Amino acid sequence: MMEMQMPSGGGGGSRGGGGGRDDRGGDRRKRGGGGPSEDGWQSVQRKNLDTSKLRIKVSDPTSVLLGGSNQFAAWTQGAGGNSDSDHSSAFPQTSNTFAALQDVEDKKSGVGMFSGPYGKQPPPSNTEREKAVNSLRNFVSAEKEERQARTASSRTPSRSSSREGSSARQTPAPSSSQSHDDLAAVVQPVASGSSAISDRDTRKNLPHLNPDQVAKKIQFILEEFVTNNNFQESALCVSETFPPSNMGNFVVETMNILLERSATVRSGVGKLMGHLMKEGILTTEQFLEGFKEIAEVADDLAIDVPKVWLYLAEILVPMLSTEALTFSDLKTAATGLHKLVVEILRLLVKEKGPGWVRQRWDVAGMSWKDFAPADSIDRIVKENKLEFTVGPAGEVAPLTPEMIHTKLLQMLRPEQGAPATTDEDTKWISANVGDRAKTPEFIRVLTTAVCESAYQAAGSKKFEEALFSKHATLLQKYIDTNEELELHCLYAVQELNHRLEQPSGLLRDLFQALWDYGCVANETFLRWEQSKDPAFLQGKGVALKSLTAFFTALREADDDLSEECASGQ
Secondary structure, eight states, X not given: OOOOOOOOTTHHHHHHSSOHHHHHHHHHHHHTOOOBOTTSOBOOOOOOOOGGGGOOOOOOGGGOOOOOTTTTGGGGGGGGSOHHHHHHHHSOOOSOTTGGGHHHHHHHTTTTTTXXXXXXXXXXXXXXXXXXXXXXXHHHHHHHHHHHHHHHSOSOHHHHHHHHHHHHHHSOOOOTTOOHHHHHHHOOOOOOSTHHHHOHHHHHTSOOOOHHHHHHHHHHHHHHHHHHOOHHHHHHHHHHHOOGGGHHHHHHHHHHHHTTSOHHHHHHHHHHHHHHHHTTSSOHHHHHHHHHHHHHTHHHHTTTXXXXXXXHHHHHHHHHHTTSSOHHHHHHHTTTOHHHHHHHHHHHHHHHOHHHHHHHHHHTTOOGGGTSOGGGHHHHHHHTTOGGGTSOTTOOOXXXXXXXXXXXXXXXXXXXXXOOOHHHHHHHHHHHTGGGGGSHHHHHHHHHHHHHHHHSGXXXXXXXXXXXXXXXXXXXXXXXXXXXXXXHHHHHHHHHHHHTTOOTTHHHXXXXXXXXXXXXXXXXXXXHHHOOOGGXXXXXXXXXXXXXXXXXXXXXXXXXXXXXXXXXX
């Protein structure tokens, strides 16, 4: 049987009285190996560590070289190059500590834009990157040539500089996957000067554009026009961008884009098209060619755009109202399209009045048989209140007060676009109101429109005297110091104040403005205060209480004036 020996310091002595094992154990302890202790742990002797070997030798900072700008040029030569020569050329001996930063500074300052550590060898890159770089090179070169051409040209530079600044703001930077054709489709330098519009031969020499190029250029021009509302600038862009062969596509693509825009934008671009037609940039034949292409698919478009006929009418109406497009042209373009004609006539009646529409309808020899089946004409006319188009000539129903008020408010309010001038307002009133312009009923409508436009301008809900002052001349012109008409002017203000539920201070501001601008005389104010006309009693009590201070000041002013007159005599 084997005997198990426990680890103990004196185990060896029991068998041999301190024989060989203890002697060998002692030798191990002397060499540092050390035998186990009584508790079973074995001690290890530590060696001394030379800490000087852990210190890092720091050299002189001024002697540290970061390498030259062509440090990695040898990498392009692969393993076949001479290592010694490569090393010496890649790490030139220079006293400039920061030589490696030389290229960074050069690139920031624009030096060597297309040069680099590769020398004449092009850097290894993918095809997309090469296309992007080549596109950018061509674009920069084209811009340089264009600037030189503008310098040598005698055309006006201000128009060109405006376009370039706008192009830089709205043109996206070329991406790595954008080819030269794509970049040129977005940004194209355009020569300046109004003479470009009249240079027809130059337009014939313009390159024909593919549909994608047409769409991108139209999108850019429309955004520019919506932002700046500059008809001349936009007309110049169109004339120098699209050859005559592309103008039909121009009309189609423009209308496609406008179907997804607001009514204000559609109306504005319609005016722009009318301007292009008057300038001869867009001919009637070219417009009709493009419009017919849209009209043929309008029923299909109605699936996604239910109001497609209204939207198309909003584009055409500005062209018809300025007579850039005639009713004869409309007859040609809208044959069989009674839905379009209905929307156009409804908008034109609001814009110009039924008398204006009927006159041009008769001159063009238009009939509903040209647009709708004979058995549905009566229904279409009655449903849309277009009876004035079928009655005997000269029997046109006059505009209702509500229709006049709506049109006046549209012309006077600034949020509807640029407010119409006094001359434009007067022309519209003469054409559509006629002799009724001197009646109390019209004066009440006119006063309401002027005061309401100054109060509810852009939703401010406060009286804007500056806006009132622009239209006060209309009231002065049609009231014409007639005391009866002045009284009805005050009745209209009273009714407006009641309808708006007596806004704080509004009635006082309006009465003060009518007095300041000489629209109503002192005697008429006092007559209104004493008036008991039963037709105009609604809201009168509240109005009198809010005007106590006004009438007190008015009487004091009359007393002062009477005293001055008496003392002068």
